[in-house]
Amino acid sequence: xxxxxLGIGIGLRSAHYREIxxxxxxxxWFEIISENYMPQTGRPMAILERVMEDYPIVxxxxxxxxxxxxxxxxxxxxxxxxxxxxTKTPWLSDHLCWGRLDGSHFHDLLPLPYTREMVKxxxxxxxxxxxxxxxxxxxxxxxxxxxxxxxxxxxxEFYRAVVEEADISMMLDVNNIYVSSxxxxxxxxxxxxxxxxxxVLQIHLAGHTNCGTHLxxxxxxxxxxxxxxxxxxVYPKTRGVSVLLEWDxxxxxxxxxxxxxxxxxxxxxxxQEAAACAT
Amino acid sequence: xRDLEWFGSMIRRPLSVGYVGEFTEEExxxxxxxxxxxxxxxxxxxxxQQYWLRFFKLMETCFPTIARLFSSHPLHFHLVVPYVQxxxxxxxxxxxxxxxxxxxxxxxxxxxxxPLVVLAAQVDWAIYEGPTQPELPAVTLAQAATSVLRLxxxxxxxxxxxxxxxxxxxxxERPVDGWIDEPxxxxxxxECWWLLGRSPEGAMTxxxxxxxQYLLLHTLSQGATLAQALENIPESALxxxxxxxxxxxxxxxxxGWLTV
Numbered sequence: 001x002x003x004x005x006l007g008i009g010i011g012l013r014s015a016h017y018r019e020i021x022x023x024x025x026x027x028x029w030f031e032i033i034s035e036n037y038m039p040q041t042g043r044p045m046a047i048l049e050r051v052m053e054d055y056p057i058v059x060x061x062x063x064x065x066x067x068x069x070x071x072x073x074x075x076x077x078x079x080x081x082x083x084x085x086x087t088k089t090p091w092l093s094d095h096l097c098w099g100r101l102d103g104s105h106f107h108d109l110l111p112l113p114y115t116r117e118m119v120k121x122x123x124x125x126x127x128x129x130x131x132x133x134x135x136x137x138x139x140x141x142x143x144x145x146x147x148x149x150x151x152x153x154x155x156x157e158f159y160r161a162v163v164e165e166a167d168i169s170m171m172l173d174v175n176n177i178y179v180s181s182x183x184x185x186x187x188x189x190x191x192x193x194x195x196x197x198x199x200v201l202q203i204h205l206a207g208h209t210n211c212g213t214h215l216x217x218x219x220x221x222x223x224x225x226x227x228x229x230x231x232x233x234v235y236p237k238t239r240g241v242s243v244l245l246e247w248d249x250x251x252x253x254x255x256x257x258x259x260x261x262x263x264x265x266x267x268x269x270x271x272q273e274a275a276a277c278a279t
Numbered sequence: 280x281r282d283l284e285w286f287g288s289m290i291r292r293p294l295s296v297g298y299v300g301e302f303t304e305e306e307x308x309x310x311x312x313x314x315x316x317x318x319x320x321x322x323x324x325x326x327x328q329q330y331w332l333r334f335f336k337l338m339e340t341c342f343p344t345i346a347r348l349f350s351s352h353p354l355h356f357h358l359v360v361p362y363v364q365x366x367x368x369x370x371x372x373x374x375x376x377x378x379x380x381x382x383x384x385x386x387x388x389x390x391x392x393x394p395l396v397v398l399a400a401q402v403d404w405a406i407y408e409g410p411t412q413p414e415l416p417a418v419t420l421a422q423a424a425t426s427v428l429r430l431x432x433x434x435x436x437x438x439x440x441x442x443x444x445x446x447x448x449x450x451x452e453r454p455v456d457g458w459i460d461e462p463x464x465x466x467x468x469x470e471c472w473w474l475l476g477r478s479p480e481g482a483m484t485x486x487x488x489x490x491x492q493y494l495l496l497h498t499l500s501q502g503a504t505l506a507q508a509l510e511n512i513p514e515s516a517l518x519x520x521x522x523x524x525x526x527x528x529x530x531x532x533x534x535g536w537l538t539v
Contacts, residue, residue, distance in 0.1 A: 046414070213321070
């Protein structure tokens with residue numbers, strides 16, 4: 001299946017509903033948090049229906065918790081699939097993390113131990129999910145602040161093993177690579193080198209907060225220069241995929257959010273121009 | 280998986296007052312690697328803080344009146360922590376975290392202001408969840424005479440011992456800790472009746488009702504024809520109901536508050 005390059009997008013957030021519906025800005029596409037629309041009722045769904053008339057929508061989830069001690073939640077997956085059919089999302093993503101235990105949710109993207117056992121558990125589940133959803137499924141690397149001593153491999157070796165054994169795609173969050181590289185003291189380019197980048201179908205960009213002792217993935221600020229540099233390093237290696245700016249706190253205007261996202265054009269255009277020259 | 284069960288049990292431990300969530304080195308017992316700037320136990324604490332701060336912030340958003348009645352610190356430590364421990368989030372949607380909070384307050388809160396606190400929590404929750412409630416097909420004028428009518432899921436009816444909605448509006452204008460040194464606006468102790476529902480534009484809005492309107496809508500909320508609703512009106516209010524029902528119905532129908 002060919003994965004389309006949708007261009008540059010931003011997250012669809014309620015803070016911008018009015019501007020989007022009234023101004024219909026020339027944004028390439030929107031990403032939604034699946035869980036915000038999964039009930040498929042009320043005002044959020046009514047607005048999404050209107051946005052879908054003018055823009056491609058891609059679903060990104062936060063509550064799957066694929067590596068959780070609890071088994072997969074089939075009620076959740078059925079609702080996810082139902083929404084996916086309605087939005088016609090070309091692919092669907094969630095995080096390479098865990099978040100459920102004893103039937104309750106942490107509502108956080110918690111780190112996994114990078115072990116062979118966990119590769120097996122997560123890759124088997126990911127394969128089942130992709131088969132069930134009947135569209136490409138991607139897992140995203142998360143920002144992390146702690147690492148288990150039981151880990152048997154690096155994060156990128158773990159990520160690679162999971163997506164290859166499951167035969168799924170990657171949603172590569174460049175900000176998360178950078179945040180984790182600072183928190184765990186590794187070379188972010190080594191991380192990138194260790195990945196099967198032909199599996200990347202989308203890239204996330206975002207801002208973070210420097211807390212002094214660690215970086216926190218807060219999605220509440222512009223993308224920092226170091227993350228743009230890393231994006232410039234990664235993007236050509238993907239041969240051109242959809243790019244999305246996440247901004248979830250301390251919202252700024254739609255115009256300013258879109259301006260920040262458009263900074264990615266500096267890198268995406270270079271690749272397009274290089275491709276044009278090659279032909 | 281044992282690592283994850285241990286990790287989860289650790290970060291669910293409530294933060295101590297002052298929002299400190301530090302573990303000791305012994306508690307982490309070599310399960311978490313040290314980082315470039317933080318030892319393992321401090322790194323685990325980041326997740327513990329994130330876990331609780333996320334819920335504190337969400338509960339302030341879901342329950343803006345309660346947050347201001349109590350202020351942030353008592354809200355977090357005297358209400359949210361015991362509530363989340365009693366009702367850990369079982370839903371995949373974090374938005375449902377507060378769904379049992381009004382009932383939990385009713386069952387556990389013992390302050391002398393309990394009736395007001397419980398009402399405030401119920402109102403806050405109705406306003407928070409209203410926008411996501413389903414919109415069922417609106418009743419048409421043609422269906423008015425004979426159909427069994429119901430209220431839309433986003434419409435709730437309120438019988439209050441105080442004129443609460445305008446006071447609530449004043450209270451939530453200020454920041455969460457904005458009333459610590461100031462008295463709250465005075466509550467008018469007048470019995471009153473209200474409808475809370477989504478407007479055609481999608482905003483949650485109040486409509487003050489007469490007692491007769493409230494009684495009619497209350498009957499409709501259980502599923503009834505207009506004629507059946509009128510039958511439930513006490514003799515003393517029947518003239519008012521019969522004189523007003525056509526205009527009232529037109530308003531309720533225009534606002535999309537009724538379904539069949």
